[in-house]
């Protein structure tokens with residue numbers, strides 16, 4: 516069952532990033548008023564990183580109890596530790612490096628220094644997710660093999676081709692339902708080797724937000740919202756159990 520969907524348009528990419536950061540911090544504070552710990556999954560990419568940079572300087576940050584927040588990644592590039600392509604490296608640079616968040620709450624996906632291949636890295640991350648799945652009240656709705664906590668917010672970016680996380684059009688990976696995490700060896704966007712949450716894991720979330728900026732994204736936005744098949748436009752599969760938000764700048768909303 517999915518909840519309400521809304522599309523919110525901001526005039527510029529900068530306004531979008533700032534508003535999304537504020538919205539995120541308030542959503543996390545609201546979630547913490549009801550339960551603890553809470554779980555956030557974040558993306559990499561241009562707008563995802565811009566949102567995290569805005570979080571770092573937001574006065575609303577003081578409303579979130581960082582000791583009760585767990586952070587996960589929706590996808591990662593399978594490259595060595597310290598490689599500039601790592602999504603977590605960019606997030607650490609703009610946000611986590613300066614936050615007083617317990618290191619054990621920040622769940623980075625394995626690097627190519629720590630796992631033999633993307634599939635092994637995916638299996639390791641699935642094990643880590645499973646360790647936090649037990650407390651999730653609606654777990655019965657997931658296949659037993661897909662163990663994830665229920666995310667409070669999943670923050671997704673979207674590529675111009677409509678990909679979310681590292682689930683690309685025409686790859687069939689949006690149809691995988693028996694695992695929470697997959698290894699990817701043939702990403703059309705470099706680097707080719709990646710790790711990604713699957714659709715059942717990404718949508719085991721109270722709120723799923725797709726954040727997109729720029730004219731290059733307009734066609735994919737229109738197709739996803741217009742009912743395209745997720746196989747063709749993976750972002751069409753983005754859906755939260757309570758809320759699905761499409762957070763756009765004017766250019767991305769142009770169609």
Ligand SMILES: O=C1O[C@H](COP(=O)(O)O)[C@@H](O)[C@H](O)[C@H]1O
Pocket residue numbers: 558559560561562563590591592602671672673674675678679680681704
């Ligand atoms: O490769 C990736 O791309 C998407 C979208 O990135 P963007 O730069 O077009 O905003 C991102 O959400 C994902 O995490 C990343 O690995």
